[in-house]
Amino acid sequence: MATVQLRAVSKSYGSGAAAVKSVDLAVADGEFVVLVGPSGCGKSTTLRMIAGLEDLTDGTISIGERVVNDVAPKDRDIAMVFQNYALYPHLNVRQNLSFGLERRRAFKSRWRGIFDSSYRTHCRAEHAAIVTRVESAACTLGIEQLLHRQPRELSGGQRQRVAVGRALVRDPAVFLFDEPLSNLDALLRGEMRTELRILHRALRATMIYVTHDQEEAMSLADRIVVMKDGIVQQIASPAEIYERPANRFVAGFIGTPPMNMIDGTLTSAADGTLTFRAACCAFTLPGDRWNLTGLSGSGARAVTLGIRPERLALTSDQSTNAATLTGKVVATERYGACADVVFVVDGIRLISRAPQEQTVRIREGDTTTMSIDLHAAQLFDSTTGCAIARRAELG
Numbered sequence: 477m478a479t480v481q482l483r484a485v486s487k488s489y490g491s492g493a494a495a496v497k498s499v500d501l502a503v504a505d506g507e508f509v510v511l512v513g514p515s516g517c518g519k520s521t522t523l524r525m526i527a528g529l530e531d532l533t534d535g536t537i538s539i540g541e542r543v544v545n546d547v548a549p550k551d552r553d554i555a556m557v558f559q560n561y562a563l564y565p566h567l568n569v570r571q572n573l574s575f576g577l578e579r580r581r582a583f584k585s586r587w588r589g590i591f592d593s594s595y596r597t598h599c600r601a602e603h604a605a606i607v608t609r610v611e612s613a614a615c616t617l618g619i620e621q622l623l624h625r626q627p628r629e630l631s632g633g634q635r636q637r638v639a640v641g642r643a644l645v646r647d648p649a650v651f652l653f654d655e656p657l658s659n660l661d662a663l664l665r666g667e668m669r670t671e672l673r674i675l676h677r678a679l680r681a682t683m684i685y686v687t688h689d690q691e692e693a694m695s696l697a698d699r700i701v702v703m704k705d706g707i708v709q710q711i712a713s714p715a716e717i718y719e720r721p722a723n724r725f726v727a728g729f730i731g732t733p734p735m736n737m738i739d740g741t742l743t744s745a746a747d748g749t750l751t752f753r754a755a756c757c758a759f760t761l762p763g764d765r766w767n768l769t770g771l772s773g774s775g776a777r778a779v780t781l782g783i784r785p786e787r788l789a790l791t792s793d794q795s796t797n798a799a800t801l802t803g804k805v806v807a808t809e810r811y812g813a814c815a816d817v818v819f820v821v822d823g824i825r826l827i828s829r830a831p832q833e834q835t836v837r838i839r840e841g842d843t844t845t846m847s848i849d850l851h852a853a854q855l856f857d858s859t860t861g862c863a864i865a866r867r868a869e870l871g
């Protein structure tokens with residue numbers, strides 16, 4: 477097992493704009509790190525540079541203690557699993573799993589075995605070790621019944637397991653995954669996600685995983701790296717990314733339905749009271765909670781208030797000091813255990829997610845009141861998009 481460290485890693489293709497811009501990332505030994513971001517943000521390029529399939533334009537990559545910028549992919553002690561798992565169609569599962577290992581073995585002289593019986597014994601032992609490794613990997617992945625099958629006789633999920641198995645038998649220091657589950661249907665994707673998580677726990681291997689799917693990132697990662705336009709936006713645990721997004725982009729990208737955003741202004745009174753005003757509402761915010769020192773401008777400052785859908789609750793409380801919003805329900809989306817209520821307040825569309833039983837009486841066209849849990853609200857500087865730090869989080 478090994479650590480992986482990227483220092484100021486950049487990549488430009490030809491004369492085009494940089495695909496990856498000065499990425500710093502330290503992956504701990506045995507950690508499961510997920511790179512997530514919209515299509516084209518540089519995730520695959522970053523992973524391919526770690527694998528050695530792309531040269532760096534700038535920076536260094538180390539695996540363990542060794543800088544690997546000039547080390548060939550085969551000598552980096554990594555194994556990569558791709559979205560299109562590319563199994564050898566004419567080989568059965570067992571042969572697909574053992575192919576890489578046998579090929580390495582075949583580089584050594586075959587002729588020697590004809591004259592040298594101790595070498596023949598050595599070769600047999602090597603072959604037996606490969607068989608053991610293949611069978612143990614198949615067992616780990618629950619495909620031991622499929623070893624004799626051809627790839628065309630497998631389902632998508634089974635093929636993906638074989639692709640993971642091919643990485644597993646090599647027992648690499650670092651596993652790299654590039655959207656390995658994207659070809660699977662939603663149900664199977666969920667199952668495979670759980671299996672990968674269990675596999676990671678069993679192996680305690682260093683894994684770096686790329687996906688555009690924030691839900692996949694949230695469910696798999698020890699730590700998430702959110703990227704946009706080749707730039708790292710935030711590196712943190714799933715809980716922290718969700719609760720304390722570093723900026724508006726991260727807040728909007730992570731979480732479904734996305735965080736509600738209300739543009740307004742913030743004023744602070746002499747006694748420290750903060751007031752948030754927007755077209756649809758005005759609230760007093762817990763004043764000692766925010767650190768405004770980094771906020772641009774003075775007086776009434778442009779900010780965006782962010783609130784997660786599950787922190788926007790249906791309420792009957794109409795009292796003036798509660799942070800409430802009254803609007804018209806335009807849609808309800810029911811998922812069984814919970815429901816999303818979409819409502820419009822002064823032209824702004826907001827979503828509340830609530831347990832199903834609280835929403836049974838809500839109908840489209842109703843006027844309804846929602847209360848905002850201001851202790852869970854986020855503030856973003858409208859100019860920079862950066863989150864305004866909460867005091868409890870400082871120091």
Ligand code: ADP
Nearest residue numbers: 489492495513514515516517518519520521522
């Ligand atoms: P992601 O995996 O996040 O979708 P990529 O790393 O594949 O993004 O691509 C990042 C950017 O680099 C994109 O703008 C893409 O068009 C560009 N790019 C990727 N590969 C190449 C290449 N071989 N030649 C030129 N541009 C490339």
Ligand code: MG
Nearest residue numbers: 516519520521
């Ligand atoms: Mg990609």
